[in-house]
Amino acid sequence: MSSPLELAKGQNAAWPDAAVLVEVSGSAVADCDVSALLVDGQHRVASSDDFVFYNQPAAPGATLEAGTPARVRLDLAAVPARVQAVLCVVSVDPDRPPLGALPPVTAVLRGPDGAERARFTLTGLTSERAVVAVEVYRRGPAWKVRAVGQGYDGGLAQAVTAHGVEVHDEAPASPVAGPPPAPRPDRSPTPGPADAPAGPLPPGTSDGERLLRQSTAIFEDAARSTAALRSSVGYADARREQALAEIVADPRLRHGPEHERAAAAAERDHADLVGRARERHDDDLRQLASELAEYERRLPAAMAPWAAGAWQGWRPPEQHAPAVRVGDLHVEEAPWLRFPMLVPVPLPRPLWVDTASGAEAEAVRVTRALVTRLLAAYPAGGLELLVIDLGGGLAPALGALAQPGSRVMTSPAATSVAAAGEVLDSLVRRVDLVQMARSAGALDALDGGAADRLLVVHDFPTALDDAAVGRVRYLVDEGPSAGVQVLLTGELSPVLSGSPLITGLFRESLRLPLEPDDHLAEGWTGTAWRYTPDPGPEDVTVLDGVLRSAAGTTWP
Known part of the structure; x- marks a missing residue:
């Protein structure tokens, strides 16, 4: 036994x-x-x-x-x-x-x-x-x-x-x-795999929501196992330091063979404690890796890796996906095991692609992948895209969405300050109308359709005045309840960091850097996780096909 x-x-x-x-x-x-x-x-x-x-x-x-x-x-x-x-x-x-x-x-x-x-x-x-x-x-x-x-x-x-x-x-x-x-500490990871509690939902809940909860459960197990490893290693380190201090304090053990034997015993004890802790952690992660591999095979496209079969011949889903994948997470002790970082849809807070650590081309690539995943989370015609691109760097990458007859981009990207103002004004009016219709119990009579809106502002806040930034702030605060979501790209430069309005937006957004970064910590144990961005598939034709299908331009 x-x-x-x-x-x-x-x-x-x-x-x-x-x-x-x-x-x-x-x-x-x-x-x-x-x-x-x-x-x-x-x-x-x-x-x-x-x-x-x-x-x-x-x-x-x-x-x-x-x-x-x-x-x-x-x-x-x-x-x-x-x-x-x-x-x-x-x-x-x-x-x-x-x-x-x-x-x-x-x-x-x-x-x-x-x-x-x-x-x-x-x-x-x-x-x-x-x-x-x-x-x-x-x-x-x-x-x-x-x-x-x-x-x-x-x-x-x-x-x-x-x-x-x-x-x-x-x-x-x-x-x-x-x-x-x-x-109670928030059982959802601070930006972890998903903002949802662990465990399966009661009967009648959608398969997507069950998958979302299972992701959280797997991630929580990994977080607690990693915290246990780090605690055990810390205990072993402290025990070794105490043993070495006692050796130095004992005149009989300060020098000679007795000192070497005592110090070697302390090191062996430390290695044994750390080794057992790492073995337990490895056992946990091997089990979780097996669960994760099976789990990822069942994910809908918006939540799945780009190599998954769900992306092959993609067509808009019949049901709304509960989340989108915005990157992967891993801990320093196990870089080989990557967990999906999932964000609920509709977005509860803005995403900010932080371009401080990358080139323009990489920012466009990551943003295009995010837009594609968000569209893949919605049934046909369920999400309308509005783009402000004053520098003109993003619009060409989304050209598949701007074709005649598109049900996703019904107007071209705003590439001038005046056009940007019109986009922001239209969204502010939309939020106000939804709020008034809701208070009057007349949402069914609302003009403009029931589709959610996604505002993408590339290179934010370049060339936008305070009034425009204030309208973005309003959309961030009031938009989610009215089906308006915000995706920003840009760098918080030293000059912009002096603006409380922009700094507040940056802090309240979910920051997605262009390079791997360990600034994310989940809420169960406070463990720091290393984030790896999602630049999309190597084969860009995969994204082109998804974008055209979402826009409806490839359908008969």
């Missing part, structure tokens, strides 16, 4: 068994309570019935067993389909010392036969009085387990309130009320 897996904080592992017994053990376990939360993909309970604790010891698929050590038994086949994860929580009463003052407790995960499969020791705690120890969660038809270690100073009341359980002072069966819950 293989030895149990020692989980590091953030690490996950597949769970092939039909049941799991989460057992909390240690010399301090008598001071602790154990509970469980059955949560959805957003880590929220449907009702208080999904909270298993000492006064409510059972819920479908989860049972709290009395006695020491404390146990939560999960029958995974009986867990309702709406439940995407079970969170196992360890807590102490408000009048007891915090968990950090007690000897560490360990969450032991056992299979149906009672054999220990994995364990996670809760270390590094200080003032927390409750901590989510482990998470048992769905991944498609299978289940996985993750060591979490997320603590709450406010105790059990704060932990369960953060996941949607209502706590009332007057209800004796509820936990003792504590301080208000701290804001």
Whole structure:
């Protein structure tokens, strides 16, 4: 029998068994309570019935067993389909010392036969009085387990309130009320693969949205595994430094063979700790690479790699895609494993192609690829394109969209200041009309069709005066609710950085540099991810064919 897996904080592992017994053990376990939360993909309970604790010891698929050590038994086949994860929580009463003052407790995960499969020791705690120890969660038809270690100073009341359980002072069966819950960290990557919670959606949700959530789940697993690796390496480094300091402080070990042996032992210990951490990380990423390869084969064109079959003979989809791919992400420790960076559609905030690090030709290539993907996310005629290109560098690359009879570009690119003003004025009027029609309940009577608009301003804000920039600002703020999206290209030069209006636009946009950059950090662990831009396929005829099909100029 293989030895149990020692989980590091953030690490996950597949769970092939039909049941799991989460057992909390240690010399301090008598001071602790154990509970469980059955949560959805957003880590929220449907009702208080999904909270298993000492006064409510059972819920479908989860049972709290009395006695020491404390146990939560999960029958995974009986867990309702709406439940995407079970969170196992360890807590102490408000009048007891915090968990950090007690000897560490360990969450032991056992299979149906009672054999220990994995364990996670809760270390590094200080003032927390409750901590989510482990998470048992769905991944498609299978289940996985993750060591979490997320603590709450406010105790059990704060932990369960953060996941949607209502706590009332007057209800004796509820936990003792504590301080208000701290804001939950955003489970969506700050610019990560998609702005959507992990886990599959309930029945009836589109396949595209399910794919979007699966992307987030895979990315979250990679982020937590990488954070666990970095934490383990940091611990190993600190332990080596402490050992070397103790060697220097001991007069018997400062010189000679004894010093060399002691220093070599410290280095071996460090190498062993780092090696095991990297092995765990590599195992995680190999599993995720397999999931990612299968996942990408099912993506619609707007979200798929350019080499995917979805781009061959492309025609406008019947249904709106939930996101577009704007590049790839990877971590320094695993440059070989690339995750799709997906952005929801319609765009919730502007995209800014930052041209500071690249040439004009590369900026045009990346912008053309982005426009193509955005068009590929919409059914035929679902997105109208308006282009401001005062320098004339982008318009030729979009020529396939400007052919007679195009349903995408009904007017040519604005290449003069006056024409740019007319484009901005028309979009501002569009936003105002949509807002008025919505407030009057008359959206069906709105002139101008139901298509969303995409404004592309190339080399922003060159040659645009303050009034024009102000209208762009208005469209960024008010446009998304009226179906108007904005894509900017340009460089925030030292001169322009003195303008609060332009600086604000730059900061509020999703910046897409032309060269690989590591400025992106996701919201689960704060891990820095390296972004690689999407310049489009090597074969430019692929884009030409997609653009003509989107415009309708190749259809009979």
